[in-house]
Amino acid sequence: xxIRKLDGIAQLSDEERRAIAQLPVTVRPLGPHQDxxxxxxKPSQCCLLLDGWACRYQILSEGKRQIFSFHxxxxxxxxxxxxxxxxxxxxxxxxxAIVAFVPHEPLRDLTAAxxxxxxxxxxxxxxxxxxxxxxxxxxxxxxxxxxxAHLFCELYLKLQAMGLARDHAYRLxxxxxxxxxxxxxxxxxxxxxxxxxRGKDWITLQGGRLEINKWQELxxxxxxxxxxxxxxxxxx
Amino acid sequence: xxIRKLDGIAQLSDEERRAIAQLPVTVRPLGPHQDxxxxxxKPSQCCLLLDGWACRYQILSEGKRQIFSFHxxxxxxxxxxxxxxxxxxxxxxxxxAIVAFVPHEPLRDLTAAxxxxxxxxxxxxxxxxxxxxxxxxxxxxxxxxxxxAHLFCELYLKLQAMGLARDHAYRLxxxxxxxxxxxxxxxxxxxxxxxxxRGKDWITLQGGRLEINKWQELxxxxxxxxxxxxxxxxxx
DNA sequence: CGTTGACTTGATAAAGCTCAAATTTGGTGG
DNA sequence: CCACCAAATTTGAGCTTTATCAAGTCAACG
Numbered sequence: 001x002x003i004r005k006l007d008g009i010a011q012l013s014d015e016e017r018r019a020i021a022q023l024p025v026t027v028r029p030l031g032p033h034q035d036x037x038x039x040x041x042k043p044s045q046c047c048l049l050l051d052g053w054a055c056r057y058q059i060l061s062e063g064k065r066q067i068f069s070f071h072x073x074x075x076x077x078x079x080x081x082x083x084x085x086x087x088x089x090x091x092x093x094x095x096x097a098i099v100a101f102v103p104h105e106p107l108r109d110l111t112a113a114x115x116x117x118x119x120x121x122x123x124x125x126x127x128x129x130x131x132x133x134x135x136x137x138x139x140x141x142x143x144x145x146x147x148x149a150h151l152f153c154e155l156y157l158k159l160q161a162m163g164l165a166r167d168h169a170y171r172l173x174x175x176x177x178x179x180x181x182x183x184x185x186x187x188x189x190x191x192x193x194x195x196x197x198r199g200k201d202w203i204t205l206q207g208g209r210l211e212i213n214k215w216q217e218l219x220x221x222x223x224x225x226x227x228x229x230x231x232x233x234x235x236x
Numbered sequence: 237x238x239i240r241k242l243d244g245i246a247q248l249s250d251e252e253r254r255a256i257a258q259l260p261v262t263v264r265p266l267g268p269h270q271d272x273x274x275x276x277x278k279p280s281q282c283c284l285l286l287d288g289w290a291c292r293y294q295i296l297s298e299g300k301r302q303i304f305s306f307h308x309x310x311x312x313x314x315x316x317x318x319x320x321x322x323x324x325x326x327x328x329x330x331x332x333a334i335v336a337f338v339p340h341e342p343l344r345d346l347t348a349a350x351x352x353x354x355x356x357x358x359x360x361x362x363x364x365x366x367x368x369x370x371x372x373x374x375x376x377x378x379x380x381x382x383x384x385a386h387l388f389c390e391l392y393l394k395l396q397a398m399g400l401a402r403d404h405a406y407r408l409x410x411x412x413x414x415x416x417x418x419x420x421x422x423x424x425x426x427x428x429x430x431x432x433x434r435g436k437d438w439i440t441l442q443g444g445r446l447e448i449n450k451w452q453e454l455x456x457x458x459x460x461x462x463x464x465x466x467x468x469x470x471x472x
Numbered sequence: 473c474g475t476t477g478a479c480t481t482g483a484t485a486a487a488g489c490t491c492a493a494a495t496t497t498g499g500t501g502g
Numbered sequence: 503c504c505a506c507c508a509a510a511t512t513t514g515a516g517c518t519t520t521a522t523c524a525a526g527t528c529a530a531c532g
Contacts, residue, residue: 040463058373061459066373080366083359088366088464111355115348122358123319129365130316130324136368137294137302139375140420144520175478184376186521191480223297227276228324380488411510425488427512443497 016114023110026101032173036078036091036099043081045101049073052097053173057181058089067182069131070094070155070174074162079125082107095173123230130228139184142222144193147183149222152203152210154229161231168212172205252350259346262337268409272314272327272335279317281337285309288333289409293417294325303418305367306330306391306410310398315361318343331409359466366464375420378458380429383419385458388439388446390465397467404448408441 012020027050030036037043039058049071056068056077068089071077077091082104093099111118134154138147155172159165176194177187185193197203202218204211212218248256263286266272273279275294290307292314304325307313313327318340329335347354370390374383391408395401412430413423421429433439438454440447448454 056369058369060373060377064377066377068369068372080362083355083362084366084466086463089369112351115351115354118347118351118354118358119319122354122361125358125365126316126319126361129361129368130320132365132368132372133292133294133304133325136304136372136375137296139372140417141296141300141302177478181376187479188481188522189520192520195480227322230320412512413510422489423511424490424513428488431512 012116016117019110019114020117023102023106028099028101030093030097030099032093032096034093036093037081037087038090039087041087041090042085043078043087043104045103046076046079046081046107047091048100048102049075049077050098050100053094054091054097054099055094055178055182056089056091065181066184067178068135069128070182072155072159072162072164076121076124079121080128082111082121094178127230130230134228135182144183144185144189145196146222147185148179148190148193148197149202149218150224151179151183152212153215153219153222153224153226156212157226157229157231161229168215170210171208172210173208248352252353255346255350256353259338259342264335264337266329266333266335268329268332270329272329273317273323274326275323277323277326278321279314279323279340281339282312282315282317282343283327284336284338285311285313286334286336289330290327290333290335291330291414291418292325292327301417302420303414304371305364306418308391308395308398308400312357312360315357316364318347318357330414363466366466370464371418380419380421380425381432382458383421384415384426384429384433385438385454386460387415387419388448389451389455389458389460389462392448393462393465393467397465404451406446407444408446409444 025048030052036047036054051073054071054075054077056071058066058068060066069077071091078087081087111121131154134150138150142150156165156168156170159170164170175187176190179185180187180190183190194203194205197218198205200214200217202212202214202221204213218224261284266288272283272290285307287309290311290313292304292307294302294304296302305313307327314323317323347357367390370386374386378386392401392404392406395406400406411423412426415421416423416426419426430439430441433454434441436450436453438448438450438457440449454460
């Protein structure tokens with residue numbers, strides 16, 4: 001299956017490739033804003049995003065929401081559930097999406113049989129954690145416009161690495177409220193921040209399509225350093 | 237060595253125990269506020285904290301600092317370096333500390349030979365990521381006093397699980413600036429927040445010792461739900 | 473063509489920052 | 503034991519950033 005798409009990260013032996021291809025998967029199309037896993041669930045499978053966007057989030061009292069990450073095709077947003085029984089957060093689609101479910105059992109067997117595959121998947125969850133850290137500094141130490149700029153840069157590189165974006169432009173199926181919930185801002189303030197970035201002509205954003213007109217300026221303004229995405233291998 | 241301390245998380249076979257005990261380690265005492273690994277380093281070893289506190293952090297332009305996590309004895313703050321070549325952040329001591337260094341090579345061999353050990357270590361990095369997520373909601377969606385309360389509750393449970401705290405009290409070798417850098421607050425505002433918590437007599441904090449007088453009130457005020465620490469196994 | 477959800481704008485308030493100046497504390501050398 | 507120093511804590515005042523509340527616009531869609 002398309003799972004090998006993700007495993008272009010490192011070199012796989014033929015045997016490993018074969019073992020992965022034999023994993024039982026269930027492919028399912030989903031509508032937008034549909035839950036894939038909910039907080040407190042005890043899932044028995046992981047999901048590989050084949051198409052569309054998803055996010056991980058948590059709802060707090062008073063209806064506040066924190067979004068932890070955005071996910072694009074090739075990601076396995078709940079890979080961690082392989083070793084953690086209960087979800088501390090939910091996963092839901094943002095756009096309509098196509099998802100492949102892989103049961104935990106065979107996946108665990110696979111990692112036990114092939115330490116190389118285990119290392120790749122482990123590494124994937126570590127990159128995840130590195131992105132969390134980058135978001136933490138955004139939430140804690142960056143101004144609103146720096147945080148938005150940083151997010152846009154990050155998403156571009158992730159999409160580009162998967163061959164889903166080029167020329168500094170991409171489809172961005174996020175509402176301003178969703179951006180706010182990710183960056184710890186109100187939807188109103190996100191709106192003003194976007195206006196500011198548009199005003200400087202650094203970006204063009206309309207109809208769910210983002211174009212970064214001044215990559216250098218945008219990246220410099222927020223000290224964007226792509227090292228934390230650990231994309232080196234994918235480029236190769 | 238004391239590495240098995242950490243591996244009380246799950247049941248180990250004798251063989252696994254033996255293999256762990258044979259890992260080559262170098263134990264070293266360190267003074268307070270000393271770097272263990274720096275951002276952009278390419279370490280060839282991991283460090284296990286045997287005694288004292290450490291933290292992971294990143295410095296941004298203009299001297300701002302974001303602290304990502306606090307670490308206590310039993311933690312391996314840079315375990316992720318096993319699968320990521322270059323550090324995207326630094327690790328330093330907070331108090332004076334004792335650290336055991338374990339080279340990557342034999343550790344990698346160990347995980348390849350014992351998938352069970354690999355799973356435990358992997359899981360450890362996943363709990364780490366879960367704590368990052370909890371901090372993200374603190375940074376993004378909680379008020380200053382909620383965030384401080386949440387941090388104090390988290391640290392108590394982590395310390396208690398390692399047998400380093402009881403009766404809702406513990407040594408807290410952090411300055412107010414360090415707390416601020418962790419929670420995205422200025423040192424001044426941390427100070428006022430602490431005053432507020434002291435005023436309600438929820439906590440007593442002096443001379444580096446924290447006592448939580450009203451656990452229920454403190455935990456409720458910040459919606460503290462310890463599930464994300466995944467401590468179940470350790471209790472057993 | 474009316475409804476809905478997203479976006480936009482304005483006005484006001486709150487949370488938290490910065491700067492600056494005490495005050496306290498913990499150590500250190502005499 | 504005391505004087506002294508540096509670091510940490512505490513307090514005050516004014517200022518920014520961002521939140522909140524309230525309208526109003528716009529576009530998509532049945």
